[in-house]
Amino acid sequence: MRRANCVAKKSVVLSLLAISFAAGGLMQPANGQSASDAKFKVRLDFNRWHDYDELKADMLTLAEAYPKFLTYSSLGESHGGREIMLMTINNPDTGPELSKSAMYIEANVHGNEIQGSEVSLYTIWYLMEHYGRNEMVTRLVDERVFYIAPSVNPDGRQHFMAGTGSGARTGHVPVDSDNDGLYDEDGPDDLNGNGVTDQIRKYVPGEGTHRISHRDERILEPVPPGEKGDYVLLGYEGIDNDGDGRVNEDPVGGYDPNRNWGADWQPNYIQGGSMDYPFQLPEARAVNDFLMSHPNIAGVQSYHNTGGMILRGPGAEWQGTYPPEDIAVYDVLGKTGERMLPYYDYIVIWSGLYTVHGGFIDWTNDGLGMISFSNELWNGGQYFNSPKLKEQQQDSENEIEPRRASYFFDDYLEFGEQFVEWEAFDHPDYGPVELGGWKKTRGRVPPRFMNEELSHRNMAFTLYQADEMPMMNADNVSVEKVNGDVYRVRVDFENTRVAPTITARAAENNVVDPDLITVSGRNVEVISAGWVRDRYKTSATAMIDQHDLNRIMVRNGHPGHTTRTIEYLLRGRGDATIAYSSQKGGTAEVTASLR
Numbered sequence: 001m002r003r004a005n006c007v008a009k010k011s012v013v014l015s016l017l018a019i020s021f022a023a024g025g026l027m028q029p030a031n032g033q034s035a036s037d038a039k040f041k042v043r044l045d046f047n048r049w050h051d052y053d054e055l056k057a058d059m060l061t062l063a064e065a066y067p068k069f070l071t072y073s074s075l076g077e078s079h080g081g082r083e084i085m086l087m088t089i090n091n092p093d094t095g096p097e098l099s100k101s102a103m104y105i106e107a108n109v110h111g112n113e114i115q116g117s118e119v120s121l122y123t124i125w126y127l128m129e130h131y132g133r134n135e136m137v138t139r140l141v142d143e144r145v146f147y148i149a150p151s152v153n154p155d156g157r158q159h160f161m162a163g164t165g166s167g168a169r170t171g172h173v174p175v176d177s178d179n180d181g182l183y184d185e186d187g188p189d190d191l192n193g194n195g196v197t198d199q200i201r202k203y204v205p206g207e208g209t210h211r212i213s214h215r216d217e218r219i220l221e222p223v224p225p226g227e228k229g230d231y232v233l234l235g236y237e238g239i240d241n242d243g244d245g246r247v248n249e250d251p252v253g254g255y256d257p258n259r260n261w262g263a264d265w266q267p268n269y270i271q272g273g274s275m276d277y278p279f280q281l282p283e284a285r286a287v288n289d290f291l292m293s294h295p296n297i298a299g300v301q302s303y304h305n306t307g308g309m310i311l312r313g314p315g316a317e318w319q320g321t322y323p324p325e326d327i328a329v330y331d332v333l334g335k336t337g338e339r340m341l342p343y344y345d346y347i348v349i350w351s352g353l354y355t356v357h358g359g360f361i362d363w364t365n366d367g368l369g370m371i372s373f374s375n376e377l378w379n380g381g382q383y384f385n386s387p388k389l390k391e392q393q394q395d396s397e398n399e400i401e402p403r404r405a406s407y408f409f410d411d412y413l414e415f416g417e418q419f420v421e422w423e424a425f426d427h428p429d430y431g432p433v434e435l436g437g438w439k440k441t442r443g444r445v446p447p448r449f450m451n452e453e454l455s456h457r458n459m460a461f462t463l464y465q466a467d468e469m470p471m472m473n474a475d476n477v478s479v480e481k482v483n484g485d486v487y488r489v490r491v492d493f494e495n496t497r498v499a500p501t502i503t504a505r506a507a508e509n510n511v512v513d514p515d516l517i518t519v520s521g522r523n524v525e526v527i528s529a530g531w532v533r534d535r536y537k538t539s540a541t542a543m544i545d546q547h548d549l550n551r552i553m554v555r556n557g558h559p560g561h562t563t564r565t566i567e568y569l570l571r572g573r574g575d576a577t578i579a580y581s582s583q584k585g586g587t588a589e590v591t592a593s594l595r
Helices: 002-022 052-065 115-130 135-143 154-162 282-292 324-340 360-367 380-384 387-392 402-413 448-467 504-509
Strands: 070-077 083-089 102-107 145-149 199-208 210-212 220-222 229-236 297-303 309-312 345-348 371-376 419-427 431-438 472-483 486-495 515-520 524-532 541-543 551-554 562-572 574-582 586-594
Touching: 052 070, 052 083, 052 115, 052 154, 070 282, 083 115, 083 154, 083 282, 102 115, 102 448, 115 135, 115 145, 115 297, 115 448, 135 448, 199 210, 220 229, 297 360, 297 448, 309 324, 309 360, 324 345, 324 371, 324 448, 324 504, 360 371, 360 504, 371 448, 380 402, 472 574, 486 574, 486 586, 515 524, 515 562, 562 574, 562 586
Parallel strands: 102 145, 102 297, 297 371, 309 345, 472 586
Antiparallel strands: 070 083, 083 145, 199 229, 199 431, 210 220, 210 229, 309 371, 419 431, 472 486, 486 562, 515 551, 515 574, 524 541, 524 562, 574 586
16 A cells, blocks of 8 residues: 555645646745745645545634634534534625625535535635735635535535445435335445445346456446346345335435425425425525525535536426526536536536426526536546547447446556455345445545546636626716716726626526616716717717616616716716625726816
């Protein structure tokens, strides 16, 4: 194992070098002598997996190290009484958090999808360690707010980390999965005590459905139709705990935490795992209460795994398509993400993956007006990124045989760490069988030595999304005296980013408060107001017909990468402050001097 340790240490060194170059090159000390690398205030490991307590400890360490920017808190408690941890990143010198466009990042919705928590922790660490060192990171922390919840299913995470991993996808609210009046009474059992929920295979010469592959004796392959094999597969390790003749049919929980949200929620007989009504789960209620109380959140990233996907809604075909204006925004972000994330595809959930009713990002998009993505972290193709490995793993039909390549990767790059060799076992129900197969961290979770790159690339995409959330700017104020104390005032309002202040779907659903344009000043009266159709003409103005022109509502918001010019006729003397306020795009204001 000395060689394995050396490989892991080398990976960390190379990753840190990559981070330094990504941050603008190696740091130079004040005396002009070259430095080996940036000196970090807090050193954390991202080539390992944190259990719940370790994750919380690192969060608190970061909060203590950067008290000006970081605030640790809790969204609430899980069913098991664990905190749903939250870190708020805000620079108070540039304004209170609710005055800025915010990005909400969550992970570990499913307990066995652990790497999203590592990406979340990495994001907090990276933003803090590179603030003041890297111009873009510094600007992001100054201009935006980040709300980061690294594990919104802490019960499932801890169940995965501390146990065999089986049944950790769900949360721990009890469910009677087999309708026998009992709850969670028949889950998997680690019968041989090796810490793994092994697969079970039974040798039945000439009567089975599978046979040992001639390519690798560890692989069982289905026999062709009309032929008989020597093995049958009997599922995963366990026994009939409740005596109903079935094995592992009522494990802990038994629902899907990503099917309990208010957008297109469907009952369990249509959408399995949805529970009895939307927001029934305590974790979902806690997250939604927070989102509802923070209307400044404009962007959402919910990390899942696996498959290498940048997912957007809708989750079901019958929800229809997004409005074209919204699709254009999503396409800019998603297609850029494909370039940043090798092996990832930008996909609509229902058409590219499968139908989801009551999904989280449908709720945040449709119900809360937040531009929402869910990255499916890790693509198994990344195991096979050696062209020579691909060449050597081709079968007679000239196609890559993924299972053979998986064993090759495990043998030569993970030193056999992920596979449990088949061993004989006397099962109390099945008699003589063999137990073995892949461990819980193989397949859906990347190898530890590849996790830092995964964390950095996905963080970079999410920071890019955060940077493209709306940001209003006020400029080019002009004041022209018309007659006496009456003045024509024009102001350019510009949204400098790709995302609108109010998405078209949010405007359709009336789920985001209108933007407001206000005029304030002592002895200043608004006579009229209108949008300027042509900035280079003096009279081409579309008049605004609202009762109170001191407080104009812009119900559809301001599109991305556009400038609109508003014209006022004002009566009075002194200074008039004209401000554009948006829940999701911040506030921009200018002062017009009426002299």
